[in-house]
Amino acid sequence: MTEVxxxxxxxxxxxxxxxxxxxVSIASLAFVSHARNRLVSGKPVGFIQAAQLAHTAPVxxxxxxxxxxxxxxxxxxxxxxxxxxxxxxxxxxxxxxxAGAAAIGLAxxxxxxxxxxxxxxxxxxxxxxxxxxGDAAQRLRLPLSLIWLTALLMLGPFVLLLGLGELNQLxxxxxxxxxxxxxxxxxxxxxxxxxxxxxxxxxxGIPLGVAAWRRESVRRIAFxxxxxxxxxxxxxxxxxxxxxxxxxxxxxxxxxxxxISGVGVAPAIIALVLYSMLxxxxxxxxxxxxxxxxxxxxARGMGLTRRQxxxxxxxxxxxxxxxxxxxxxxxxxxxxxxxxALIGAGGLGAIMFDGLFANxxxxxxxxxxxxxxxxxxxxxxxxxxxxxTARWSA
Amino acid sequence: MTDAPPIIQLDHVSKIYxxxxxxxDVSLSVAHGTFLAIIxxxxxxxxxxxxxxxxLIEHDEGSIRISGEEIRSFREETLRRRMGxxxxxxxxxxxxxxxxxxxTVPVLLGWKPERIxxxxxxxxxxxxxxxxxxxxxxxxxxxxxxxQRVGIARALAADPDVLLMDEPFSALDPITRNxxxxxxxxxxxxxxxxxVFVTHDMDEALRLATQVxxxxxxxxxxxxxxxxxxxxxxxxxxxxxxxxxxRGLRLLAIETAASRMRPVNGLAAETPAIAAGSDLRxxxxxxxxxxxxxLRVEEAGRVVGELYLDDLVRL
Numbered sequence: 001m002t003e004v005x006x007x008x009x010x011x012x013x014x015x016x017x018x019x020x021x022x023x024v025s026i027a028s029l030a031f032v033s034h035a036r037n038r039l040v041s042g043k044p045v046g047f048i049q050a051a052q053l054a055h056t057a058p059v060x061x062x063x064x065x066x067x068x069x070x071x072x073x074x075x076x077x078x079x080x081x082x083x084x085x086x087x088x089x090x091x092x093x094x095x096x097x098x099a100g101a102a103a104i105g106l107a108x109x110x111x112x113x114x115x116x117x118x119x120x121x122x123x124x125x126x127x128x129x130x131x132x133x134g135d136a137a138q139r140l141r142l143p144l145s146l147i148w149l150t151a152l153l154m155l156g157p158f159v160l161l162l163g164l165g166e167l168n169q170l171x172x173x174x175x176x177x178x179x180x181x182x183x184x185x186x187x188x189x190x191x192x193x194x195x196x197x198x199x200x201x202x203x204x205g206i207p208l209g210v211a212a213w214r215r216e217s218v219r220r221i222a223f224x225x226x227x228x229x230x231x232x233x234x235x236x237x238x239x240x241x242x243x244x245x246x247x248x249x250x251x252x253x254x255x256x257x258x259x260i261s262g263v264g265v266a267p268a269i270i271a272l273v274l275y276s277m278l279x280x281x282x283x284x285x286x287x288x289x290x291x292x293x294x295x296x297x298x299a300r301g302m303g304l305t306r307r308q309x310x311x312x313x314x315x316x317x318x319x320x321x322x323x324x325x326x327x328x329x330x331x332x333x334x335x336x337x338x339x340x341a342l343i344g345a346g347g348l349g350a351i352m353f354d355g356l357f358a359n360x361x362x363x364x365x366x367x368x369x370x371x372x373x374x375x376x377x378x379x380x381x382x383x384x385x386x387x388x389t390a391r392w393s394a
Numbered sequence: 395m396t397d398a399p400p401i402i403q404l405d406h407v408s409k410i411y412x413x414x415x416x417x418x419d420v421s422l423s424v425a426h427g428t429f430l431a432i433i434x435x436x437x438x439x440x441x442x443x444x445x446x447x448x449x450l451i452e453h454d455e456g457s458i459r460i461s462g463e464e465i466r467s468f469r470e471e472t473l474r475r476r477m478g479x480x481x482x483x484x485x486x487x488x489x490x491x492x493x494x495x496x497x498t499v500p501v502l503l504g505w506k507p508e509r510i511x512x513x514x515x516x517x518x519x520x521x522x523x524x525x526x527x528x529x530x531x532x533x534x535x536x537x538x539x540x541x542q543r544v545g546i547a548r549a550l551a552a553d554p555d556v557l558l559m560d561e562p563f564s565a566l567d568p569i570t571r572n573x574x575x576x577x578x579x580x581x582x583x584x585x586x587x588x589x590v591f592v593t594h595d596m597d598e599a600l601r602l603a604t605q606v607x608x609x610x611x612x613x614x615x616x617x618x619x620x621x622x623x624x625x626x627x628x629x630x631x632x633x634x635x636x637x638x639x640x641r642g643l644r645l646l647a648i649e650t651a652a653s654r655m656r657p658v659n660g661l662a663a664e665t666p667a668i669a670a671g672s673d674l675r676x677x678x679x680x681x682x683x684x685x686x687x688x689l690r691v692e693e694a695g696r697v698v699g700e701l702y703l704d705d706l707v708r709l
Contacts, residue, residue: 292485294485295485295488297450297481298485298486300450301448301450301558302479302498302499302502305471308502313489317488392489393534
């Protein structure tokens, strides 16, 4: 092996590991699994069999994707990583297409109630492809303005195939088709839960953070309380709120008519707000405290009023830290909102729990995958926003 | 015609912190165009005094007037916008470009954008900063010396009556500090601004100031021109602060070669030459280094005089 080749190999050890794990899992685990109906457990279908069912085009796409993934071993760093990013997107699309086409092939032979679900081999390989894309994107150190391009390369082929209906015979999409309305309502409810929690959190948390920054006494009371709230397990907090809210809604007849009772959306949003407060309040206080004393003195010495100094100097300088707190809070709320389905708040969690209780794995995934996607999306949005507010330090 | 009131006037001003008189019965009158250096050891009250003038700290006793008007008759902000303020580490706003930093007070005063732009251009030139390179740069891209130049430009932006500077150069390396001192001396000469400058560096004070106030434990111990201080220190504290051994050299440092030179009298052409603007300490150093008793004095490439060792020794 040449010197350059050895260097490229050692510089891309992560990629090598991901490729190995992906290849081993595809070779050894079920790629999809096929069942006569929803109640019986499926028979594993290996990758070779799935590929034979899928015919040429999907396999070719997958092969092209994998070849491009190898690019960092063959080409100089930046070009290799771009090709690798493109390859990971094609690999993900190819994996989905092979599975979807295999499902179509299996559907031709089986009964209408037969189901083809994605197997462990597919999932592990798909995760490896996404990690490879993440690895390449991170090493490219792309500016914020190019994040959309990364997302397009990573997910574009897969989403395109999904939109074309090539994956429709897979059981998770069949579940989606039969529950389309329920799913959309759950997704909307989930987003509303998160937004419904974040808005009061911002309106209460940022002023509280400012007050805690200004006054030692506020700090001494607020932070211990918020810390304790943060340590209560989420299910316990949801449960704890049922009793007081029930008695409140019994006592005040107006409340149930406004939709406030012991179970449902109201306790869920209250609990989510309580959890969300700490990161927002803490980061607001820390962000403001991090404004250098010399800058504050200069602001006053230049003749800015206290109000001008606060809005023009202190808040803008603290904003990246405040937004980082909001990011933590928002990602956390997306996850916790799923748990709040247990107290009847609905959302994607409800679909997950339905699936768990009915022993329908596809239904669980139909709830879980959008939660993950939402969390990643929210994280990305806040990262971009944080980056934009801190351009002056770049 | 009566004299205009002094631009800054302190009468029996004191500031008390928990029973300690940080500034104690200070009276001071600063005439228009003065470059006043307030010098003293750490904790002598020099920084407190400067902050009393722009009301970052409120005085407890006495009165402070600016152009004859009591400073408390103004809104704090109005007062401060009339005074440029420069602090040690610059204190530039990190989220604003150089241009926006310099424009701080003009924006507060509601100047029109084109007027602000022209003023920024003018100030960048005055502070010897390349406008194309620095106008849109953020402060963290600048060196310490460049940041401090922007800090001075910002303080001068709205053409204030007074420039208050609190140890502006003490965090800089000697070469940068020297360059900034030269720039400040030139700006003082060109603009005729009244400057109050706090420092703990005696060479800096003697080099720049037209008046030096020496402070110790809240009092002004002596106020005078650099020459008066060096010739007649008021007490041992001042003498010690002037550096007992270096006093003679410092005396030389406050006068230029031009001020002591004799008419041209045919010194040999190979005699070392010195610029007319150099101080006498540099002249002595040159004599010691070259082993000569005399130097030719040049200005704009022309010999304008001769300087002998005897001329330096004469008081």
